[in-house]
Amino acid sequence: MGFPYLRTMGTDVDAFLGRMARHLRPQVKTLADLLLRRLNGEAPELWEDADISALTLDETVQHVSAFLDLLETRPGASASVVPPAALDMGRLYARRGIPVSRLLRVYRLGHLSLLERVQTEAPRLTDDWLMIHLATMRLVAIGFDYVDRSSEEVVAAYQEERDHLLRRRLALTDRASKRIGTTLDVTRTAEELTEVCTEDFADLVTVDLFESALDEPGTGSPEALTQRRVAQRSVLDDCPESLLRRGEAHSYPDGSEPVRALATGRSVLHHVAGAGMPAWMAPSESHGRVLRALGLHSVLLVPLHARGDALGLVQFVRHRTSAPFDDDDLLLAQEIVSRAAVSIDNARRYTHERSTALALQRSLLPRHTAEQSAVETASRYLPAGSRAGVGGDWYDVIPLSGARVALVVGDVVGRGLRAAATMGRLRTAVRAFADIDLTPDELLTHLDDVVIRMQREESPDEGETSATCLYAIYDPVSRVCSLACAGHVPPTVVVPPTPGGTTRAPGTVELPEVPIGPPLGLGGLPFETTEFELPEGSLLALHTDGLITDRTRDVDLALTVLHDVLASAPESLEETCDRLLASLLPGRPADDVALLVARTHALDPDHVATMDLPSDPAAVSGARRFASDVLEAWGLEELSFTTELVVSELVTNAIRYGRSPARLRLILQSTLICEVSDASSTSPHLRRARISDEGGRGLLLVAQLTERWGTRHSREGKVIWAEQALPTHGGSAVGGT
Structure with a gap:
C-alpha cells in the first residue's frame, strides 16, 4: 500500500511544481533583477566589460525562463536545453581570456540564487509541510541536474571558442612566419608586419624605428628617442587613427608609456577607460575626439629588439574589433614582433653591408x-x-x-x-x-x-x-x-x-x-x-x-x-x-x-718607323741618324737630342749584351715611344756605377731623360722601351689612320 501512495505523492509534487512555475512566470524579469543584484557584489567582472554586462541580463532572463519551463512542462525530464545566451556567454568569456573557473563560479552562484528564490515561493502556495519538503527535494534535484548539464554545454562552448582562437592565432603566427621578411628591405619588412596583423588581429598597426637604427647596425638606443614612422596600416581608409604619415620623424613625450616600454624593453597592454585618452595617443583634443568616435579601447605597445639592439616600437590598436586585447594577445604580438625584429635587423644589416660593399666595389x-x-x-x-x-x-x-x-x-x-x-x-x-x-x-x-x-x-x-x-x-x-x-x-x-x-x-x-x-x-x-x-x-x-x-x-x-x-x-x-x-x-x-x-683603332703606318740592327757596334751611329731623320719627318726635331741619346744607349745594350736579330722601332702615338728588341731574354737593370766605372750609367740616363721605361718579354726575346712626352706645340698624337 506504500508504493501507490508514493506514486500519488510524486504526481502531486510534480503538479505542485508546475503550479508554482506558472505562478512565477509573470515575475521572470523581477527574479532576474534580484539575481543580478546578488551577483553584483560577488562577481564584479560581469559589469567591468560592456559586452559581458549587456549579455548577462539576457542570459539571466533566459535561464529563469528555461528553469520554469522545466518545472512546468517537463518536471521529470533528465535532459535540459541550455539557453543560447548561456552559450554566447561562454564564448564571450573565452574571447576575453577570462578563466573558465570564474565562469563556472558565476554560473553556480546564479543558479543557487535562483533555487533559493523559487524555494521561498512554496509556502505561499500551500501549508502542507510534507508537500513543501518533497517539492524542495525535487526542486534541488532538478536544479542541480540542470546546472550540471548546462555547465557541461557552456564549458564545451567555452573550450570550442578557445580552440578556435588558438587555431586563429596559430594561423596568424604561421602567416607571419611566411609573409614577414620575404625581402631584405627594412621598409618592406615593416609593411609586411602591418599587413599581416591588420587582417584579423588589430585594427591599426604602426611601426616606428629609431633614426639610428635606420642608419647603421649596432647603434640603436632607447636614449635616442627620435623615431621615424616606417610603416602603418589601418582597416579604415587613409589611416584616420594616426596623425603621422609614413616617413615622418617624431618622438613620444617623456614619461609616457611608449618611452617606458622602449627604455625597459617590456611590452605594455593598455586599456582606454571611458573618455580618458593618454596624451601620447591623442596629442590634440580634436584628435582625441576622433579616437573616441572610432571607439578606440585597447592598445598593445611592443618594443622591437634584435641581437641586443633596440630598433623601435610596434603599436597594435583595436577600435572596430569589440574584444579588447588580453594577455594572450600580448604574448602573440610579442612572438610576431620578435620574428619581425630579426627580419628587420637582417634587412638593415644586409642594406648596410650591401651599400658598403657597393661603395668599396665602385671605388675599386x-x-x-x-x-x-x-x-x-x-x-x-x-x-x-x-x-x-x-x-x-x-x-x-x-x-x-x-x-x-x-x-x-x-x-x-x-x-x-x-x-x-x-x-x-x-x-x-x-x-x-x-x-x-x-x-x-x-x-x-x-x-x-x-x-x-x-x-x-x-x-x-x-x-x-x-x-x-x-x-x-x-x-x-x-x-x-x-x-x-x-x-x-x-x-x-x-x-x-x-x-x-x-x-x-x-x-x-x-x-x-x-x-x-x-x-x-x-x-x-x-x-x-x-x-x-x-x-x-x-x-x-x-x-x-x-x-x-x-x-x-x-x-x-x-x-x-x-x-x-x-x-x-x-x-x-x-x-x-x-x-x-x-x-x-x-x-x-x-x-x-x-x-x-x-x-x-689602327695606328697609321706613317707613324711607325722600323730599322733592323746588325750585330756591329758601328750600327749605333746609323741608328742615331735613323732616329734623327724620322723625328725630322714627324716634326719633332726638338726631341732629337734626347731621342738620339736614348737610342744610342738602348741599341748599344742590345748589341753588346743581346742576341740577333735586333730591331729599333719608333712609334708616334700620344707619346714618342722608342723600342729596341733582341732575341735575348736577359733583362737590363739599373745599378749604381762607381766613380771609376767606365759604364753602367746608360739606363740611368734613359730613366732620367724619359717619362718611363721598361722591359717586356716574349717568346722571341725581349723589348726595352722608353717613352717621351710630346711637345705641346708640335707633332700631334695619332690614334688611327
Missing part, C-alpha cells in the same frame, strides 16, 4: 679610362638586384707599352664585402702583372697563384676563393688581339662592314675560338693564349655571365639578342651599352653584371 672599379688611343671604350657595372648581395665582378682598361692596351673582365665567386675586397686584390694583382708586360697566359698563371695563396690564408668557414678572368691585349700597330681565358665567358667580336654605300650596314658577328682554361684557384692546369687579327673599327664585347645567364631565360636566346644588338650597334659606344642592358636586362639583374665594349 676604374672611374676614368686612362688616356690611350688603341681603343675607344665604354663600360657599365650593375649590382645584383637580388637578396644575395653585391658580387665581385670587375673590368679594367690598362695602357701597356708599345701603344698597346689590355682589356680585363673578371668575376669573383661569392657575395658581399669579402667578394668585393677579393675583387680589389685581384684587380690590383692584374695591374701589377700587366705593368711588367706579361703575356695573357703568363699573367693568368701568376693570378692563379695569387688566388691559391689567398685560399691558404683564409679560414675554413669563409669558403673557398675562386674567380674567373678574361685578359686581352690589343696592339694597334699590328691590329692583333691576344687573349687568354680562365673559366670566363668568351668575348664577342663584331667586324665592321666593308666601306661604301649610303647607309650603315650591320657588322659581322664573329666568335673567336678561345680555349677556356680552368677558373682561378685550381692550380696545376695551363692557360693558353690565342691570337687573331682585327680590322680597324672592330667591336669587342667583354662581359661577365650575369649579362646572359638567368634562371628564367635561355642562354642561347640571350646570346642571339646580344649578337643582334652588337651587329647593328650605333657609333656611340655609350648608347651600345645602354641598348645591351635594355635588351638583355629589362629588370634588376639577378647577378652582378660587368660590361666592357671596345672599338679598335
